Amino acid sequence: MQDLINESGLLSKIPPAAAKAFDARKGLLVERVNQALAGRSDLKKLIGNLNAVEMMHDNHRNHAMFLTTVLCLNAFRLLASVIPWVCRTYRNYGFSFDYFPAELHAWKDAIKIELDAADAAAVFPVYDWMIERHERFVRVAENISVNGQSVVSDDNVHKFYQAVMRKDINEALKIGEYELARDSRPDKFYQFTLRPAMYRVGTEWEQGKISVAEEHIATSVAQTVVSTLHLKNPGTGRVVGKAMIASVAGELHDLGARMISHSLAVSGWEVTCLGANMPIMTIIETARKTKPNFAGFSLTMPYYLHYLRRIVEAFKADPILCNIPIIAGGAVFDLFPESKSYFADLNIIDDISAAVQKAREWQNA
Numbered sequence: 095m096q097d098l099i100n101e102s103g104l105l106s107k108i109p110p111a112a113a114k115a116f117d118a119r120k121g122l123l124v125e126r127v128n129q130a131l132a133g134r135s136d137l138k139k140l141i142g143n144l145n146a147v148e149m150m151h152d153n154h155r156n157h158a159m160f161l162t163t164v165l166c167l168n169a170f171r172l173l174a175s176v177i178p179w180v181c182r183t184y185r186n187y188g189f190s191f192d193y194f195p196a197e198l199h200a201w202k203d204a205i206k207i208e209l210d211a212a213d214a215a216a217v218f219p220v221y222d223w224m225i226e227r228h229e230r231f232v233r234v235a236e237n238i239s240v241n242g243q244s245v246v247s248d249d250n251v252h253k254f255y256q257a258v259m260r261k262d263i264n265e266a267l268k269i270g271e272y273e274l275a276r277d278s279r280p281d282k283f284y285q286f287t288l289r290p291a292m293y294r295v296g297t298e299w300e301q302g303k304i305s306v307a308e309e310h311i312a313t314s315v316a317q318t319v320v321s322t323l324h325l326k327n328p329g330t331g332r333v334v335g336k337a338m339i340a341s342v343a344g345e346l347h348d349l350g351a352r353m354i355s356h357s358l359a360v361s362g363w364e365v366t367c368l369g370a371n372m373p374i375m376t377i378i379e380t381a382r383k384t385k386p387n388f389a390g391f392s393l394t395m396p397y398y399l400h401y402l403r404r405i406v407e408a409f410k411a412d413p414i415l416c417n418i419p420i421i422a423g424g425a426v427f428d429l430f431p432e433s434k435s436y437f438a439d440l441n442i443i444d445d446i447s448a449a450v451q452k453a454r455e456w457q458n459a
């Protein structure tokens with residue numbers, strides 16, 4: 095794996111205009127790729143089952159977003175570390191590994207039509223790089239062991255996992271309340287019980303052991319637990335400052351954002367939590383209005399990292415926001431540590447207790 099990551103250094107920087115052109119035309123590119131694959135007589139062999147067309151379309155949308163990130167940030171090391179995960183996940187859902195080169199050639203054809211010649215020529219080497227190394231990526235994908243995040247040794251984590259899978263809200267809440275009564279702060283429960291339990295849910299979904307429906311039900315139980323704990327333990331006392339927390343545009347994972355918000359609230363912060371999928375302009379407007387002492391962003395999918403860069407640049411360029419410190423966290427930095435390297439100018443913090451601790455630096459005097 096490391097050799098593939100290192101070989102990503104062979105790729106040259108993408109001119110910003112080419113990355114912008116790809117981003118602007120990505121909807122049309124996705125349509126063309128969908129059509130090209132639909133027209134193939136071997137589609138069933140490639141995706142395993144014609145009912146998987148919807149999942150294939152999803153993958154093309156995700157690919158467009160992810161390549162936008164890769165091209166905008168020149169995130170080639172990240173590209174190399176994400177590809178095996180993609181191959182492995184879709185393989186678990188019945189896709190053939192041969193689907194990937196077929197798809198990548200369709201992307202090249204679409205780019206040739208939609209982008210002007212200079213922009214296409216700048217982007218093609220990235221696609222050729224992936225196509226040429228396909229067999230090697232497959233070998234890595236075949237050998238990745240179960241996601242390290244999912245190792246669950248703690249008894250409480252196991253109990254919580256079972257409760258969310260059984261849709262047993264009362265039991266899940268009882269575990270949370272018990273831990274909060276012991277500790278009075280929610281950070282540890284979120285970090286060491288809820289998070290590993292949900293990571294296990296994700297790994298089992300990824301391996302095709304549980305359905306999307308089961309994953310969604312487990313998630314809704316976890317969401318209910320977080321909201322109820324927040325409602326019952328809102329945090330009182332002296333307000334130490336204002337914080338704004340959001341998941342970036344496109345990002346539908348917001349449980350992490352809600353947990354950090356609750357943990358900060360308990361420590362006296364007045365938190366504006368904007369939740370999932372927050373457009374950049376709304377983030378900027380809200381920050382201008384609420385003037386937080388700091389802003390925190392949550393990211394799970396590698397596809398949306400370029401939005402974080404755009405938010406950071408927008409803050410830097412804004413006379414009201416330019417001095418507001420930014421922290422970021424979320425599963426992407428843990429799943430793909432390469433992500434951190436594109437944000438050396440930010441505080442990337444994975445652990446919510448550490449984030450609450452860090453926030454003290456920005457409290458009102």
Ligand code: B12
Nearest residue numbers: 292293296297300346347348349350390392423424425449
């Ligand atoms: C629940 C869930 C969903 C729900 C989210 C609902 C919601 N409202 O949040 C739904 C169903 C929407 C969903 C959708 C998808 N998901 Co999903 N999902 C999960 C799952 C099972 C749990 C996520 C979660 O809540 N974790 C619990 C929280 C507590 O953990 P956390 O977010 O990491 O947060 C902790 C820290 O990171 C930190 N933190 C988080 N944010 C912040 C912010 C700051 C400022 C700080 C300081 C700290 C911090 O604090 C938290 C506590 O420790 C994960 C499994 C996993 N490994 O994460 C998959 C997972 C993240 N999903 C995955 C995928 C693939 C998808 C989809 C693409 C599936 C699809 N085909 O549609 C979509 C993408 C949607 C999108 N555009 O964003 C993959 C991602 C893998 C990858 N390569 O990136 C995972 C890992 C599953 C897997 N093993 O394959 N998903």
